[in-house]
Each structure stands twice: as structure tokens, then as C-alpha cells.
Amino acid sequence: MKIIDEMLNLALLSADQHQQISAWMAHADTPEDILKMPAPLWRAVERASEIMGIDDDLMRPPSLDADDMVCL
Template sequence: MQTLDEMLAKHLLTPEQHHDISAWTRWAKTPEGILNMPPHLWRALELASVLVDFDGEASSA
């Protein structure tokens, strides 16, 4: 959850995406269930993950 909160704070996820992804992971409860997340949420999460990693690398350089 901390990473999702960080993505929201950095404006990499919208409040709605943050809510929907958080709700999905609470509902799914298992890795297999989480993997069935709707594609539009996966795309948002993947992009935000790449950008968080890029931001972390840029900050440490």
C-alpha cells in the first residue's frame, strides 16, 4: 500500500485509480486474484511503477 500511496502523492495515479487498485487488491486477497485486475488498472499501475523507478534512479544519480 505504501507504494500506491507514493504513486498517488507523486500524481502518477489519479485518486480514482488509487482507490480502484487498492479496492481490487483488498478484494482479491491472493496473488492469483490480483493478477485478474482489469487491464485499464494494470496499465495505470505498470506505468506508475516505471515512473516511480525512474524517479528513484534520477534522485540517486
């Protein structure tokens, strides 16, 4: 939900889209239920994700030189 909120704050989603997506996610019991979100809402999330570079962040390998990294 935090990412959806950020999309709204960056004006990548309208208030109506944010409300509809948030409501859909709140009532989804499983990830499969989320995947059943209406296509126009998915397209809005995909566009916002692309602009935010979310896929790029997920594909980037983890930084092994992080100062605060804890190895267990």
C-alpha cells in the same frame, strides 16, 4: 499498499485509479486474484512503476557495504 499511496502522492495515479486499485487489492485473497485486476488499472500501475524506477530497484544487487547491515 504503501507503493500505491506513493504513486498517488506523486500524482502518478488519479484519485479514482488509486481507489479502484486499492479496493481490488483489499478484496483479493491471493496473488492470482490481484493478477486478475482489469487491464486499464494494470497499465496505470505499470506506467507509475516505470516512472518511479521500481523495476530498476528490484534488479539492483544488494549493497554489501551498508553500514547497518546485519549478517546472521
